[in-house]
Amino acid sequence: MNFLSLAAKNLLRRRGRTLLTVLGVAISITVLFSLLSLNSGYEKELNKEVNSMGVHILAVPKGCPYEAASLVMHGGVIPKYLSASDLDNVSNIEGIELATPMLMHQFIGKDEETGEVVPHVVFGIKINDTKRLKPWWKVEGRYFTDNETDVMIVGHGLAEKQNYSVGSVMQAGPLKNFTVVGILEQTGDQDDQFHFIPLTEAQMVFNKKNKITTIAVKVRDVGKIAAVSEQMEKIPDIQVVTMTQIMGTIMNLAGSARSLLLTVIAIALIISAFGIINTLLMSVNERTREFGMMKSIGASGLDIARMVMVETVFITFSGGIIGTLAAIVGSSLIEEFVKGMLPYSPKGSLVSLSPELIAFALVFSVVLGLICGLYPAFKSSRLTPMEAIRGGVE
Numbered sequence: 001m002n003f004l005s006l007a008a009k010n011l012l013r014r015r016g017r018t019l020l021t022v023l024g025v026a027i028s029i030t031v032l033f034s035l036l037s038l039n040s041g042y043e044k045e046l047n048k049e050v051n052s053m054g055v056h057i058l059a060v061p062k063g064c065p066y067e068a069a070s071l072v073m074h075g076g077v078i079p080k081y082l083s084a085s086d087l088d089n090v091s092n093i094e095g096i097e098l099a100t101p102m103l104m105h106q107f108i109g110k111d112e113e114t115g116e117v118v119p120h121v122v123f124g125i126k127i128n129d130t131k132r133l134k135p136w137w138k139v140e141g142r143y144f145t146d147n148e149t150d151v152m153i154v155g156h157g158l159a160e161k162q163n164y165s166v167g168s169v170m171q172a173g174p175l176k177n178f179t180v181v182g183i184l185e186q187t188g189d190q191d192d193q194f195h196f197i198p199l200t201e202a203q204m205v206f207n208k209k210n211k212i213t214t215i216a217v218k219v220r221d222v223g224k225i226a227a228v229s230e231q232m233e234k235i236p237d238i239q240v241v242t243m244t245q246i247m248g249t250i251m252n253l254a255g256s257a258r259s260l261l262l263t264v265i266a267i268a269l270i271i272s273a274f275g276i277i278n279t280l281l282m283s284v285n286e287r288t289r290e291f292g293m294m295k296s297i298g299a300s301g302l303d304i305a306r307m308v309m310v311e312t313v314f315i316t317f318s319g320g321i322i323g324t325l326a327a328i329v330g331s332s333l334i335e336e337f338v339k340g341m342l343p344y345s346p347k348g349s350l351v352s353l354s355p356e357l358i359a360f361a362l363v364f365s366v367v368l369g370l371i372c373g374l375y376p377a378f379k380s381s382r383l384t385p386m387e388a389i390r391g392g393v394e
Helices: 003-013 015-051 065-074 084-091 127-133 156-162 199-205 222-232 243-286 288-296 301-329 331-341 355-381 385-390
Strands: 057-061 096-110 117-125 139-141 151-154 179-184 195-198 214-219 238-242
Touching: 003 015, 003 301, 015 243, 015 301, 015 331, 015 355, 057 222, 084 096, 084 214, 096 127, 096 199, 117 127, 117 199, 127 195, 127 214, 151 156, 156 179, 195 199, 214 222, 222 238, 243 288, 243 301, 243 355, 288 301, 301 331, 301 355
Parallel strands: 117 195, 151 179
Antiparallel strands: 057 214, 057 238, 096 117, 096 214, 139 179, 151 195
């Protein structure tokens, strides 16, 4: 007996009901696949973004350390500052390879072509220290020196957005008449969107003499991060945040949102499963006489059960394929939706597609079918030819 062709014909006889059941499965698999791909991509991008800082520890002003560290990473404004004496105290701690000050500031300017109001993020840095922290940096043009004035390096994304090229002169804002001496090659992280100028120049332009936003620290031995952090905490004006703490805190915040999404998935899968079971039970009841005739000509209960199971797997596997394709095609829309729900999301793409994930979604759809088909298959296999032909099974 060719169960595959027989199951396909049976499903095609009830096209409307079969289609609705397949769509129910497809929706569940779409949600499942989307969450798994987003969760994988989220963690990858978060690790990439934290690692792109090139530092092990951030010293920030006392207050809310995790919020301050997140602002440093993404160009927000911190209302408190550290001083040069704080930098000296940090630099003197044993085990620190490099401690470099940074001043971060924002200003609002207009797009030089469209006239739209856009925020500009400026980092005042010591260029040699930054090159040690971020050895992957490469520039078109050149780096500035720490004692230069009216010069800046811009990120790749910002240069494209504002049509900057090496030699361009900024025409607005506090950096008016600053010349672009270098454009960063694309890094894929937040640095692509920032202006970078010498630290002393930033302190003068924004009237923050001897003030700094944060101290980026690199330790000689990563195994000593906890010990170095403990020593830094003894300095009165600063709080210490390690990169692992930042990531852990952000992941905890995002975990609550992901728990909500997991609940949505569980509900969708349960509804889908009951829909499949209901469809199959109705099919079994409607086909009582058919099963009776099959048994009367020699089909066993196992044959009947096997046919029902094949039909179920057809439905769920088809739904799995449709759901997976829908998730891949609509990944950008789904990503925007999830980004709106998460309390923090990295700037990069959160969707991480892989063959393993696609295979998992399809295998899961088959397993779902096998589980959902067990009871209807068992019920159909228990029919006796006589009671089936009489239509006595309710």
